[in-house]
Amino acid sequence: MCPQSPDIIVIGSGIGGLCTSALLARYGKRVIVCESHTIPGGAAHSFRRRGFEFDSGPSFYCGLTGTQSLNPLKQVLDSLGESIQVIPYDPLGHYHFPEGDFPVYSNAERYRQEIAKITPQGAKELQQFERRLLGLYEAMKDIPTLALRADWQVILVLLQRYLPSLAKMLPYLTLVQSSVGDVMDATVKDPWVRRLIDLECFLLSGLKAQGTITPEVAFMLGERSRAGVEYPVGGSAAIVNALVRGLERWGGKLRLGCHVEQILVESGKVTGVRLRNGEILSAPIVISNATMWDTYNQLLRPEDLPTAYRQTALQTPAVESFMHLHLGIRAEGLDNLTGHHVVVHDSSEDISKPGNTCMISIPSVWDKNLAPEGHHVVHAYTLEPFAGWVRDDGYEAKKREKAESLYRAVEKIIPDIRGRVVLELIGTPLTHAHYLRRYQGTYGPAIPAGKGMFPSTHTPIQGLYRVGDSTMPGIGVPAVAASGILCANSLVSLSQMAELFK
Ligand SMILES: Cc1cc2nc3c(=O)[nH]c(=O)nc-3n(C[C@H](O)[C@H](O)[C@H](O)COP(=O)(O)OP(=O)(O)OC[C@H]3O[C@@H](n4cnc5c(N)ncnc54)[C@H](O)[C@@H]3O)c2cc1C
Structure with missing residues (x-):
């Protein structure tokens, strides 16, 4: 039971929040x-x-179980005394x-063997590429995210506990700042493997x-080579539920x-939030899990932030939004179906062109309870710009037309998909923005390597912090869990952190 007057208000129950x-x-x-939503996550x-x-x-997870997981999400679950069941697959x-x-195997050796069947020289070059990256991984992996924080005291932690690991990192310092493209340019000439690396990035x-x-x-x-990949029993909701139980x-x-309608700020300090129903909740610390654009544009008044800071933050480019195709389908005859697919329609087009690369996930091949007996659940999605979408007379027709690239992608895996559909839901960038409460339904900030860094959890307003995919270290479930750790640890003493870490 939480009292009316909390120490901390967190806006948003994404994985970061x-x-x-x-x-x-x-x-x-x-x-x-x-x-804001009636469903957390x-x-x-x-x-x-x-x-x-x-x-x-x-739907793509690794390191959710095991005693030595490096996944920050698993480290949070462990600290809370929570766990989830998973189904490993390869x-x-x-x-x-x-x-x-x-096929793409988690195991690096097996993955290369598949690539060697297509391009033997490319497979050798990929090995050089991976060697560079895995050296960095080996150096990073001894420092658990749970031990880190986002203020100067992190230096004390690193010096006191992780000096040998820091020494291991030294030869890789330039690599930490560099782009994958730099490593690829130095090691891979084969155009097919270069496109593959582009795709994975x-x-x-x-x-x-x-x-x-x-x-x-x-x-x-x-991580995928060391720990393998796994799907949570019960779907992504199982992860969300475990975190809510822990909370x-x-x-x-x-x-x-x-x-939350507004973050309340007085004399440069946070005092609480005002809800849409008019209710005011007071707290000296507010943490926003909303995107940076939503936080700075919707939740704060312009005068709450220094003008230049606000402008720079709001000008951060955003990755596009998505078209989604959610299907319930009849499963008869689909005995050898596998769960994850990526379809590139046209090799002469850029892989990042909306509609060209489609991601498909069929999680009921791992967890049958996600669909009624004799059925599968399918989720296909592709990038789609937010601009140009309005709920006017042409909306339904445009929605159907844009879902075509997703249907054609699913047809590569299930050729007679259209005849199997018993439930169809098509989502547009407007749907995505609405249900996820995200600025223009974006996937997150498009901050290219070398052109800037994801902002830290701190803001210029005293008592206001941010977490999630528009803060360090970036987009993706492990990354936003890490952002949560960095923020939470920065709000407690080193001794409290050490106590938890035990
Ligand atoms: C289609 C798709 C597929 C993906 N696949 C993968 C994958 O396979 N593996 C992976 O690791 N990552 C994947 N990602 C990325 C990953 O899901 C996200 O980076 C991560 O979940 C974002 O979490 P978050 O906490 O930053 O923010 P969000 O999940 O956006 O959570 C923010 C929360 O804040 C709430 N909120 C916003 N404004 C307010 C307000 N004013 N008042 C109250 N609440 C508010 C929202 O409702 C929301 O619940 C995928 C993302 C997408 C969109």
Whole structure:
């Protein structure tokens, strides 16, 4: 039971907001999470229609179990005393190019063997590329995210506990700042493998190799090879539910359908929030899990922030939004179906062109309970710009036309898909922006490597912090969990952190 007057208010129950709030509750803080939607989880929320359980976003996870996981989300769950069940699987997916399909294995050696069947020289070059990245991963992996914080005291932690690991990092310091494109240019000439690397970066960050930072891909390659990939039993909702259980177990409170209209600031200090229903909640600390554009444009008055700071933040470019196709389908005869697919329609077009690269996830192949008996649940999505979408007379026709590239992608895996559909939901950037409460339905900031860094959790307003995918370290479930850890740890003493870490 959380008292009326909390220490901390968290705006939003995305994975970033839930990790922050649950950890702070674990540290003994009185925390209230205000979530606008009636379902928690933000981009990772699931929803049910006619017995089908749909993931609205992520479905690709690794390191959710095991005793030595490097996934920051798992480290948060461990601190809360929570766990989830998972189903491991391999290959982690199939890539479908116009010139052919191939399986992608978690294990790096097996992955290279598949590539060698297409381009033996390219497979050798890929090995050089991976060696560079895995060296960085090996150096990074001894410093658990749970031990870090986002202020100067992190230096004390690193010097006291992780000096040997820091020494291991030294040869890789230039790599930490560099783009994956730089590493690729130095190691890979084969055009097919270069496109593959671009694709993997794009799937991870929304940007191709030149725009993606090296540590992100080093971590992804290292972790998927070391820990393998797995899907949570019950879908993404299982992760969200575990975090909510953890939050509540440690005394925190989640209020759903609780839209924050304004962050209240007096004399440069946060004093609380005003809800849409007019209610005022007071607290000396407010943490926003809304995007930077929503936080700075919608939740604060312009005069609350220094003009130049506000302008720079609001000018941050955003990755496009999405078209979604959620299907419930009849499953008869689909015995060898696998769960993850990426379809590139046209090799002569850029992979980041909206509609050209489509991601497909069929999680009921791992967890049958996500669909009624004899059925599967399918989620296909592709990038789509927000601009130009309006709910006018042409909306339904445009929606159907834009869903075509998704249907054609699913046809590569299930040729007679259209005849199997028993439930169809098409989402546009307007749907995405509405249900996720995200500025222009964006995937997150498009901050290319070398052109800037994701902002820290701190803001110029005393008592106001931010977490989630428009803060350090960036987009993706592990990254936003890390942002929650960095924020929560920065709000407690080193001794409290050490106590938890034990
Ligand atoms: C289609 C898709 C597929 C993806 N696939 C993967 C994947 O396979 N693996 C992976 O690791 N990552 C994946 N991602 C990325 C990952 O899901 C996100 O980066 C992450 O979940 C974002 O979490 P967050 O906490 O930053 O923000 P969000 O999830 O956006 O949460 C913010 C929350 O704040 C709430 N909110 C906003 N404004 C207010 C307000 N004024 N008052 C109250 N509440 C408010 C929102 O309702 C929302 O619940 C995917 C994303 C998408 C969209």
